[in-house]
Amino acid sequence: MDLSTPIKFVKGVGPRRAADLEGRGLTTAADLLTYAPFRYEDRSNIKPLGQLAPGEMATVLAEVHSLHAPQFHRRDLGMIEVIFQDSSSQRLTGKWFHAQYLKNVFLPGIRVSLFGKVEFDGYKGELTMLHPDYEILRDDDEEDEAGLHTGRIVPVYEAAGKTSTRVLRGVVKRIIDNLPEMPDALPEFIRRRLALPDLTTALKGLHFPSVDTDLRLLNNFRSPAQIRMIFEEFFWLETGISLKRRQARTEPGIRFELNERVREQIKKILPFKPTGAQKRVLGEIARDMSTETPMSRLLQGDVGSGKTIVAAQAAVIAVENGYQAALLAPTEILAAQHQVNLERVLAPLGYRIAPLMGSMTKKEKAVAKRALATGFAQIAIGTHALLEEDVEFDKLGLAIIDEQHRFGVMQRKSLQQKGVYPDVLVMTATPIPRTLALTIYGDLDVSIIDELPPGRQPIKTFHKTKLELEQVYSFILRQVQAGRQAYIVYAAIEESETQAVKAAQAAYQELSTVVFPQLKVGLLHGKLPSAEKDAVMDGFKRGEVQVLVSTTVIEVGVDVPNATVMVVENAERFGLAQIHQLRGRVGRGADQSYCVLVTDKLSDTGRERIRTLVESTDGFHIAEMDLRLRGPGEFLGTKQSGLPVFRIGNLLRDQEILELAREEARTFVEQPPSEELLEAALRFVREHWQRRYGLALIG
Incomplete structure (x- = not known):
């Protein structure tokens, strides 16, 4: 067995369980090793029945003595009572409601382990456990079941279909026990500096922590093994993002000139004195556009902050340099609104704008496509229709994407490919907390318009x-x-x-x-x-x-x-x-x-x-609250949001580890100890990016 072994060939899985696990995206042994327990229980307190005390949580090893199903006059509660005894002949009663199926499980003479809260039934004068967790201990099991499911700190996994946490525990243990020493891709110098355990040690500590591990640390995901695994997951994501940034900076871009004529044209379209934030952001965009590498910038601005006028100014820079600009919007209503606004703003300059939307007739689309392909139209505004294969530009220099979280990263790329390394400006009116923005848009530089135009009153x-x-x-x-x-x-x-x-x-x-x-x-x-x-x-x-x-x-x-x-x-x-x-x-x-x-x-x-x-009314404060209350996936609201899939890391809980991983990854890519190490990292990212994060690696 190795990390790439298909899950169905792991002993104890089989076709039915493999289907359950594959439904969770777990297809190989490696996937199952990164399927972290969501909590841990301390079942190390194994006690003989004679030493049990009411109120304590305890694990007991005992034998089924007898079973009966009490009858109730008013209604059938499906109750099962099982009498257990150990070698000292002391007894304990286990009670389960609505559990008639247990009649075929707890057969007399079967050995079991039970874990639960000990109670005292004063009416009958006996010790009981209500709905304890139970494990059937079979003599023919290959491993010591009592040592796996009780008598230790036990991992609890989220069940996958009908594959229970007990089954998962056994399968993961078999994988760990049968794998040879695992190769550790995380650079050793980083592990040493941050005092992180090696991969083999970390995986064992993640799934089967030693009995002296602090349970509070485990359930807060802060044990050394957990920190190592969380860090690694974030580190490779951030390394991939940093490599994308590095590659983008080496591509030949368009060097737009910012001469006096361009500045005069921009002044003509300003309906009012721009805010300080708008001036600052336009300055950042203009600097990017004047360099020889393609611009990749995210423009965040609260509703009504004036992103459209900034985008219009960027379009003027492109058009006045002899290039075209394209604006991609997620809905026709938004695209039509942009068309109205840009036609009004750019009217003094006489630019020709070609709308291209799904609801247009075939003839209307053909006219728009011809205008863009010949260069007759300088600006395109549209929805997904802009991304169709037969849409060509004469000389696309600027791609503007509004509400980027409504699009996938591949859609952004397909618009870019309509030109030769055009500049890209991504806009969103959905304020995204910094941690999330840097994770989703880590390959972009970020500009924020953080003040409203003059005359606007708070709502x-x-x-x-x-x-x-x-x-x-x-x-x-x-x-x-x-x-x-x-x-x-x-x-x-x-x-x-x-x-x-x-x-x-x-x-x-x-x-x-x-x-x-x-x-x-x-x-x-x-x-x-x-x-x-x-x-x-x-x-x-x-x-x-x-x-x-x-x-x-x-x-x-x-x-x-x-x-x-x-x-x-x-x-x-x-x-x-x-x-x-x-x-x-x-x-x-x-x-x-x-x-x-x-x-x-x-x-x-x-x-x-x-x-x-x-x-x-502060959009960023509201976004932080929304993120905390709903979590990242629901916060973004679409599966195409570009949000990576994390198996162990949690963007809310692990922000500090994410920041550390980002800093380490950037330093590693920008100042690698050796080209060999960087090449090895690049190979690892290429091989694992899609499987690990569900993201397409661009470039």
Whole structure:
């Protein structure tokens, strides 16, 4: 056996269990060795039955004496009582409810180990264990089962299908016992400096820690073995990212000139004096674009902070140097909004903009594609349609990707490949905490717009319950009578757009006929035909539609400065970042704007989330809270987010180890002790990147 041995050939697995394990992404012996226990139990307290004391957790080795199933008058609880005894003839009763199947397990004379809490039954005057963990001890087992499942600190694994933690424990032990000395890819000089154990020692300590290991450290994932394995997982990820950065810096890029003419053209499109943050960020982008290596930059900015004007300025630099720019957006609504904004901003310069979206006719697409391929159009704005193989550019120099977390890393790459090493600017209005941003976008430099344009007022946020809806409707009516407009957004239940559409349609009927019969109410959702969506949005922008009932299709890209009220129905069903995005649809003009969060039933966590939104409008603070409350995967909301899959490391729990691994990896790549060591690291990353992290290695 070696680390690459398929899981189905490991003794004790077989085809059925292999299918269970493969469903968890565990296909080789190496995968199972990195399938870390999620907790540990100290079962080293083995006691004879005669020395048990009520209230203690203990392990006992005993024999089944007898079994019976008590009958209850009122209902059948399926109770099984088993009398156990040891060599001293002392007895203990084990009790299990709803466990009739145990009649065929606990046969008289069978040896077992039990682990559980000892109780005293005063009515019967006997010691008992309620629902103890049990292991059947068979004489023909190859290993000492009592030494594996009890009498030590025992690893507890998350079951894989019908493959239980006990089975996993046995299989992992067999792998560790049968593997020869494992090659350790982690550079020895790093292990020595950080006092990390070697791989073989670490794997044994991860799965079967010695009995003197501190249980608190184990369950906090801070034993030396766990730290080594977490560090290694992060280290190879960060090494891969650093190698990507290093490779990108060696590629020949476009050296854009920043002469006086370019500066004059940029000044023409500025509708107001830029904020200090916008000037700083544009300076960072301009410096990147003027170098000989391709720009790879992430632009983070809260909703309404002015990312679009910065992107427009970057596009001007590209176009004035004789190149084209492309802007890729995840939805047609957002792409159309970018088109409107850029056409308005760039109007003084007379640039030709070609939209390219899935809903366009074949003829419209053909015209746009020809305009881009011939260089007639200087700027392309579109959705995934931009990535199609037959879309060609005459001279693509700048690729702008908005809301990058909605796209996969390969989609970013496919747009880049439409040109010859174009500069790349990735934008997001979803504030991402630093740890997560550096993990997902580690190959990018980061710029942050951290102040709002002048004249913008902070949005006031309120929490109301369903019982207070009448007050909310009265407030909307007052705002509309004062000449303003309002959004009312309905949540998707379990990510089902269909459910959200039904809720929005039902609400639209009631609001337009019963609640606001005197107002013009519009309905917008993702299942409307494009022409109807456009008509509704145009009506809202012109002020003809006064109240817009919608699903989350308006989460990004809708810009109506006259809208001052955002009501989020069933706000408890949304993530914090999503509500913050929705809230950013108002507050885009000079008037005071409001966000009202309407909830039904709230858990303690739900109350914490709503309180965070009411008290703060700082997107980065909200994102940190959202990350803590929901975890990285759910926080990002899509499987295409580019978030690596970690088996042992945890981005929230292990931030300090991640920072250490990042620093070590960068130093290692930029100042390697030898080229041989760096080459070995490059080979390791290439061989393991996809399997270890579920990520594509670019380049």
